[in-house]
Amino acid sequence: MKFIIFAGTPGSGKTSIIKYIIQELKNDFKLYFAKFDCLRTSDDEIISKKYNIPTVKKLAGELCPDHYTALEIPKLIKENQDKDIIILETAGLCLRCSPYIKEGLGINVLDITSGSPERYGPILTDADVVAVSKGDLISQAEREIFRAEILKANSKTKIVETNGLTGEGAIDITEHIKSSSDIGNKKLTLKHSMPSALCGYCYGNKIIDEKEEQKRATMGKELKNLIPGLNCGKCGYRTCNEFIRDVLDKKIKASKCPYLKNK
Amino acid sequence: MSKKIEKITILPGINKFGKKENFEKIDIKKGEVIAIVGHTGAGKSQLLYDIERLAQKDTKSKRKILVNNEIPEKELRFNPKRKLIASLAQSMNFLTDISVKDFLQLHLESRGKKAKPGLIKEVIEEANKITGEAISPEANLLNLSGGQSRALMISDVANISISPIILIDEIENAGIKKEQAIKVLVEEGKIILIVTHDPSLALNTNKRIIIKDGGIVKILNTTLKEKGIAYYLNWIESYSLGIREKIRKGQEIKDIKIYCEPTKFKEKI
Numbered sequence: 001m002k003f004i005i006f007a008g009t010p011g012s013g014k015t016s017i018i019k020y021i022i023q024e025l026k027n028d029f030k031l032y033f034a035k036f037d038c039l040r041t042s043d044d045e046i047i048s049k050k051y052n053i054p055t056v057k058k059l060a061g062e063l064c065p066d067h068y069t070a071l072e073i074p075k076l077i078k079e080n081q082d083k084d085i086i087i088l089e090t091a092g093l094c095l096r097c098s099p100y101i102k103e104g105l106g107i108n109v110l111d112i113t114s115g116s117p118e119r120y121g122p123i124l125t126d127a128d129v130v131a132v133s134k135g136d137l138i139s140q141a142e143r144e145i146f147r148a149e150i151l152k153a154n155s156k157t158k159i160v161e162t163n164g165l166t167g168e169g170a171i172d173i174t175e176h177i178k179s180s181s182d183i184g185n186k187k188l189t190l191k192h193s194m195p196s197a198l199c200g201y202c203y204g205n206k207i208i209d210e211k212e213e214q215k216r217a218t219m220g221k222e223l224k225n226l227i228p229g230l231n232c233g234k235c236g237y238r239t240c241n242e243f244i245r246d247v248l249d250k251k252i253k254a255s256k257c258p259y260l261k262n263k
Numbered sequence: 264m265s266k267k268i269e270k271i272t273i274l275p276g277i278n279k280f281g282k283k284e285n286f287e288k289i290d291i292k293k294g295e296v297i298a299i300v301g302h303t304g305a306g307k308s309q310l311l312y313d314i315e316r317l318a319q320k321d322t323k324s325k326r327k328i329l330v331n332n333e334i335p336e337k338e339l340r341f342n343p344k345r346k347l348i349a350s351l352a353q354s355m356n357f358l359t360d361i362s363v364k365d366f367l368q369l370h371l372e373s374r375g376k377k378a379k380p381g382l383i384k385e386v387i388e389e390a391n392k393i394t395g396e397a398i399s400p401e402a403n404l405l406n407l408s409g410g411q412s413r414a415l416m417i418s419d420v421a422n423i424s425i426s427p428i429i430l431i432d433e434i435e436n437a438g439i440k441k442e443q444a445i446k447v448l449v450e451e452g453k454i455i456l457i458v459t460h461d462p463s464l465a466l467n468t469n470k471r472i473i474i475k476d477g478g479i480v481k482i483l484n485t486t487l488k489e490k491g492i493a494y495y496l497n498w499i500e501s502y503s504l505g506i507r508e509k510i511r512k513g514q515e516i517k518d519i520k521i522y523c524e525p526t527k528f529k530e531k532i
Binding site: 113136137138139140141142144145147148149166170171172 | 312321349358416
């Protein structure tokens with residue numbers, strides 16, 4: 001099985017180019033498409049209908065979308081053992097983060113109109129392939145400058161110029177996908193550690209104040225130590241973290257967690 | 264660039280009905296200018312795309328492109344640093360907030376080239392031959408007019424980009440002296456393909472490729488007579504531009520000369 005991750009800022013054209021890639025690959029490979037987003041998306045349904053391949057929607061909701069992606073990857077793989085290629089599109093919010101995995105292929109869709117590549121973090125610097133989008137909007141010279149700047153940030157990456165409207169470049173990306181290695185049965189590893197998220201704001205604190213933040217962080221950590229962290233869903237929440245936030249906001253009683261009930 | 268490009272060859276593919284294109288091969292040599300003509304939606308841009316990616320029966324048209332009679336190595340096709348082709352698309356904007364001369368310097372550096380002294384000045388001078396409104400080296404890139412941007416880009420492609428093949432999508436809408444633009448590019452010994460609807464431009468080339476229903480249906484060598492006609496059409500256009508200039512200056516247009524100037528016409532052919 002090959003595991004392909006597309007990351008890029010919102011509106012960079014990830015979905016547009018993925019559609020052309022699915023079109024190119026779907027006759028020869030069993031595909032699965034997972035669309036991660038924050039709040040809402042219907043791309044998974046559109047792609048499923050148009051290309052007749054199985055897809056899934058994963059919404060991060062209250063969680064950091066890239067952390068959430070990493071949490072969900074093992075499930076995706078387990079449930080799709082019969083597939084040849086899993087294509088995962090991240091919500092793509094953070095330039096610092098990137099849930100690329102060493103064993104798979106990481107593709108950064110980079111909007112050429114979004115400014116200098118210099119400011120991007122692992123989303124670009126760890127990408128195996130950089131798909132430059134919207135190049136048709138700017139001059140040839142600027143395209144060349146942009147290309148040089150990408151290589152300055154990530155000298156090993158392969159650059160493909162793409163056009164989400166015409167599908168230009170999709171074939172080149174499918175070549176990279178076909179020649180990427182299978183993930184096998186190994187444990188997958190992130191190419192880059194994600195930013196830590198351990199503060200009171202993670203536990204739902206809304207008041208901008210050092211003391212309030214610390215208070216909430218302590219309370220959150222205490223509660224976290226009491227629950228098993230299984231993300232079992234029995235409380236009605238997808239994850240323990242979301243549950244803890246609402247407990248601290250007094251929206252739900254801690255006893256809703258079946259493991260806390262007896263303590 | 265390790266090898267010089269002497270020519271490219273287009274081998275037939277299929278049209279949108281799946282029928283094989285009716286030609287053996289099309290050779291395009293260094294220094295040649297080729298027009299690609301046909302109705303909107305006929306498949307002109309597809310041909311540019313096939314050439315741009317040096318197609319090997321792996322695009323919709325199933326055409327094959329050879330470079331110097333050989334199948335181009337993968338490196339040339341997929342490594343953008345070694346890309347042979349520069350394209351000038353119709354929409355062409357600048358985004359960088361920088362002066363013209365610093366921008367050209369930046370472009371030179373991105374190509375890993377040391378600037379030959381005076382090159383930047385040359386690029387701007389040449390651009391000014393193409394546009395009516397002179398560009399100052401100190402001007403901000405973002406403030407250039409459409410014609411100035413395009414002229415600068417053409418001069419940049421001719422002088423700074425190393426790409427030996429240039430694809431141009433409809434140069435005529437740009438408010439520049441197009442003959443001068445083509446001349447600048449040809450002088451550098453490049454292969455030029457232009458998608459165009461402009462009669463004087465289409466006839467001012469070495470060959471023209473006619474496209475219909477996604478396939479190449481005809482290849483015509485431009486005759487001497489056609490080149491003469493192109494010159495005539497050009498004269499009409501520049502005459503019309505002259506009138507435009509007068510109108511812009513607030514002058515009254517009193518009469519019109521609708522005959523050609525035969526002496527000049529003869530000189531050219």
